[in-house]
Amino acid sequence: MPVIKDVVCTFCGCLCDDLEVNVEDNKIIKVGKACKLGRAKTMGMFLHERIEKPMIRKNGKDSELEECSYDEAITKAAEILVAAKRPMSYGWCSTSCEAIEKAVVLAEETGSLFDSTANVCHGPSALATQEKGAPSCSLGTAKNYADLIIFWGCNPVHAHPRHQTRYSTMAKGAFTPNGKKDKKMVVVDPRNTDTAKKADLLLQLTPGTDYVLIEALRAIVNGHEDVLPDEIAGLPKAKVMELADMCKASKFGIIYFGMGITQTRGRYKSGDNVSSLLSDLNQTNKFVMIGMRGHYNVTGFGQVAAWETGFPMAIDFSRGSAYYNPGETGTNDVLMRKEVDAFITGAADPGAHFPQESVKHLYTIPAIQVDGYANPTTEFSDVVIPAAIAGVECDGTAYRMDGQPIRMKKLIETTFKTDEEILTEIIAKVRELKGAEGGA
Amino acid sequence: MTHKPFIDIRIVTYNIKSTVKGVRMIETILISARTIDQGATLEEKTSQAYFDAAAYCELNEGNLEALGVSVDQNVKVATAHGMVVLPAKIDARLPDDIVFIPMGPWANAIVDPDTCGCGMPGFKGVPATVEATTDPVLSMKELMATYME
Numbered sequence: 001m002p003v004i005k006d007v008v009c010t011f012c013g014c015l016c017d018d019l020e021v022n023v024e025d026n027k028i029i030k031v032g033k034a035c036k037l038g039r040a041k042t043m044g045m046f047l048h049e050r051i052e053k054p055m056i057r058k059n060g061k062d063s064e065l066e067e068c069s070y071d072e073a074i075t076k077a078a079e080i081l082v083a084a085k086r087p088m089s090y091g092w093c094s095t096s097c098e099a100i101e102k103a104v105v106l107a108e109e110t111g112s113l114f115d116s117t118a119n120v121c122h123g124p125s126a127l128a129t130q131e132k133g134a135p136s137c138s139l140g141t142a143k144n145y146a147d148l149i150i151f152w153g154c155n156p157v158h159a160h161p162r163h164q165t166r167y168s169t170m171a172k173g174a175f176t177p178n179g180k181k182d183k184k185m186v187v188v189d190p191r192n193t194d195t196a197k198k199a200d201l202l203l204q205l206t207p208g209t210d211y212v213l214i215e216a217l218r219a220i221v222n223g224h225e226d227v228l229p230d231e232i233a234g235l236p237k238a239k240v241m242e243l244a245d246m247c248k249a250s251k252f253g254i255i256y257f258g259m260g261i262t263q264t265r266g267r268y269k270s271g272d273n274v275s276s277l278l279s280d281l282n283q284t285n286k287f288v289m290i291g292m293r294g295h296y297n298v299t300g301f302g303q304v305a306a307w308e309t310g311f312p313m314a315i316d317f318s319r320g321s322a323y324y325n326p327g328e329t330g331t332n333d334v335l336m337r338k339e340v341d342a343f344i345t346g347a348a349d350p351g352a353h354f355p356q357e358s359v360k361h362l363y364t365i366p367a368i369q370v371d372g373y374a375n376p377t378t379e380f381s382d383v384v385i386p387a388a389i390a391g392v393e394c395d396g397t398a399y400r401m402d403g404q405p406i407r408m409k410k411l412i413e414t415t416f417k418t419d420e421e422i423l424t425e426i427i428a429k430v431r432e433l434k435g436a437e438g439g440a
Numbered sequence: 441m442t443h444k445p446f447i448d449i450r451i452v453t454y455n456i457k458s459t460v461k462g463v464r465m466i467e468t469i470l471i472s473a474r475t476i477d478q479g480a481t482l483e484e485k486t487s488q489a490y491f492d493a494a495a496y497c498e499l500n501e502g503n504l505e506a507l508g509v510s511v512d513q514n515v516k517v518a519t520a521h522g523m524v525v526l527p528a529k530i531d532a533r534l535p536d537d538i539v540f541i542p543m544g545p546w547a548n549a550i551v552d553p554d555t556c557g558c559g560m561p562g563f564k565g566v567p568a569t570v571e572a573t574t575d576p577v578l579s580m581k582e583l584m585a586t587y588m589e
Contacts, residue, residue: 011479036479036480049487061588124558127559190471208469259564262560263563263564267558326558331559351584352485356550362587
C-alpha cells in the first residue's frame with residue numbers, strides 16, 4: 001500500500017507539510033498526522049456531496065439545476081460574463097496560485113471587480129499593513145525564537161489546531177528547547193476560549209474594545225500608565241499592566257491575530273494600532289505580528305494579485321487598469337450597493353459566509369460557481385462547474401500564513417477539470433465571444 | 441448606502457424584558473466565529489453534520505435560566521438586520537449577555553452588513569435580543585430560499 005509522505009494539508013493557513021496519506025485503488029484510505037480539519041478535508045473527498053456534473057439553471061433561480069457538459073457550462077459562464085456591465089469575480093482562496101493567476105486574467109479580460117475571501121477575513125489586516133507596515137517573520141523563526149506568544153482575537157485550538165504544536169506555544173525551538181516551559185502564552189478574547197485554557201494570562205475584554213486595549217498597552221509601554229483609568233476595556237488596569245510587563249520582559253514576542261482584530265469595531269484601525277504597539281516595543285525588544293489566515297491559500301491570492309496588479313484584493317478592472325479602494329470596491333460593498341450584475345466565484349462560499357444583504361443581491365443576478373462540493377452558493381448559482389480539489393487531485397503552489405510558498409502534491413487521479421483548466425477555458429471562450437462582438 | 445454610526449457597545453446584566461406575550465427576552469452582544477466542528481464539516485454544507493455544527497447558539501447558564509429556556513430548546517435571536525431561530529446550548533465559560541453563533545448561514549442571517557467604509561461587514565459585536573420561541577430552525581436550503589425575492 002503506497003504511503004505518500006510530506007503531504008501538504010490544504011485546509012488552513014498553517015499549510016502543515018508533514019501529513020502521511022495512504023492511497024489504495026485511487027482512494028485515500030488513511031490520513032496520518034493531520035488535525036480534525038485536515039483529516040475531514042482530505043478523507044472527506046469520498047464522503048461529501050461532490051458536484052458530480054456541470055449544471056445549468058435554465059429558468060430562473062427557483063428552477064432546478066440540470067446536468068450538462070463542461071463545454072456547455074463554460075460557454076454559458078463566458079456568455080454571462082461578456083454580457084455583464086459590472087461583473088465580479090470573488091474567492092479563489094482554496095485553490096492554487098496557478099489558478100489564481102488565471103482568475104486575474106479572466107477578471108482583466110472581462111473588466112471585472114476582483115476580490116478574495118480576505119474581504120470577510122483579513123482584508124483589514126492588509127489595510128493596516130499598508131498604513132503602518134507589519135513587522136513579521138517566518139513561522140520557523142517564530143518557533144525557534146519566540147518566548148512570548150499572544151493570541152489576540154483568534155482561537156487556534158478550533159481554527160488552526162496544529163499551530164501550537166508545530167509553530168508556537170508547544171513547539172520546541174532552538175532557543176526554547178523545553179517548549180511550553182520556555183514560553184509565556186497570552187490570550188486576548190471576550191470569550192474564555194479553549195485556546196485560553198492553557199494560557200498564562202487571559203485578558204477577557206469587552207467585545208469591540210480591542211483598539212482601546214492596544215492603546216492602553218502603548219501608553220504603558222511608553223511610560224504613561226498614570227493617565228490610564230482603573231478599568232480598561234472592561235479589565236482591571238493591573239491586568240493590562242501585567243501584559244505590558246510580560247511584553248517588556250520577553251526576548252522575542254509575537255502577536256498572532258485573528259478576526260477579533262479585523263471584524264470588530266476598529267476594523268483595520270485595530271491592526272494598524274497593533275503595528276504601532278510593535279513599533280513601540282521594538283525600540284527595546286523584538287516583536288512581530290502574523291495574521292492567522294483561514295483559507296489555506298488566501299495568502300497566495302494576496303501575493304499573486306499584488307504581483308499581477310499591484311494590489312492584494314478588492315481590485316476593479318472596469319477602467320481598463322487595476323483600481324483599488326477596498327471600502328468602495330470590496331465584494332460586500334458592491335453587492336450591498338446592488339452594483340454587480342454578474343458574479344463568478346470559485347474555491348470559496350459566499351452563500352454561507354456573506355451577510356444576508358449581500359446574499360439577497362446574489363439571488364437577483366446571474367451567478368457562476370466553480371467548486372468541488374455543493375454548498376449554500378450552489379443554491380443561487382445558475383452555472384455550476386465541478387472542479388478538482390487542489391492539493392489532493394492536482395498539484396500547485398500555495399502560500400502559508402507567513403508568506404512562505406509551499407508546493408502542494410497531487411495524491412490521486414481525477415476526471416474533474418482543475419480550477420486552472422476551467423478558468424483557462426472560460427478565458428478562451430470570453431476572448432472568442434468578444435472577438436465575435438468586435439467583428440460584428 | 442446611508443452610513444450608520446458605529447455600533448453602540450452595551451453590556452446589560454440580566455436585563456430581562458417582558459413582551460406582551462409574557463416571553464422573557466435578554467439583550468446581548470452577538471459574536472460569530474469558527475468552531476472546529478463547523479470547520480470539519482465545511483466541505484459538506486448540505487449534510488446533517490454541518491447543520492448540527494453551525495445551526496445553534498450558545499449562552500451561559502445564567503442567561504439561559506433568565507430566559508426560562510433549557511438546552512436544545514429553540515430561541516429567536518434578533519438584531520437590527522434580521523432574525524434567526526436556533527437551538528440554545530450552554531457554554532459555561534461565556535460572559536453574561538454574550539450570544540455566540542458559529543460562523544455560517546445562520547449567524548450571517550443576522551450580522552451587521554455595514555462595512556464602515558473599509559470592506560469588512562460586522563460579524564462580531566452586534567447588539568442582539570434573545571427570547572424563547574416554538575418556531576422551527578430552518579435547514580440550510582430553507583434558510584437560503586428566504587433570500588429569493
